Amino acid sequence: YILGENFQLRMSAIKRTAGLSFANVNLHFISPEHFFGEMDSEYQLVAIETSEKSTNIFATQLPEKIILLLGNERNGLPEKILEKCQYQVHIPMTGKCKSMNVSHALSVALFEWQRQVFFR
Numbered sequence: 005y006i007l008g009e010n011f012q013l014r015m016s017a018i019k020r021t022a023g024l025s026f027a028n029v030n031l032h033f034i035s036p037e038h039f040f041g042e043m044d045s046e047y048q049l050v051a052i053e054t055s056e057k058s059t060n061i062f063a064t065q066l067p068e069k070i071i072l073l074l075g076n077e078r079n080g081l082p083e084k085i086l087e088k089c090q091y092q093v094h095i096p097m098t099g100k101c102k103s104m105n106v107s108h109a110l111s112v113a114l115f116e117w118q119r120q121v122f123f124r
Contacts, residue, residue, distance in 0.1 A: 005032045007039055007073075007085070040088060047071045049089040052113050053081050054103070061093040066117050074113075077106050 075081035
């Protein structure tokens with residue numbers, strides 16, 4: 005899902021970024037209010053975000069039923085969405101680089117969740 009508003013304004017940027025993959029990805033656009041109102045209560049929200057409240061993803065026991073939330077690479081997740089998350093985790097970085105591409109961050113987070121849940 006892509007949470008937000010004014011999706012028509014973002015479509016050109018999404019198409020440009022996705023390139024040839026755009027035709028193969030099924031995007032679902034939803035307002036944050038609708039998403040949070042319809043969310044299954046069995047799932048816990050995990051924000052992948054570097055913040056004062058975030059913990060190292062590799063030192064945090066992630067729940068089995070999760071919904072991962074990632075913000076855009078420039079601004080991250082809005083505070084009002086972070087407040088709804090049960091967990092805020094960051095991926096520790098070494099060297100001069102302090103952040104990574106959002107798709108790479110999702111890959112690392114999914115790998116760590118799978119490692120914890122299926123390979124304990």
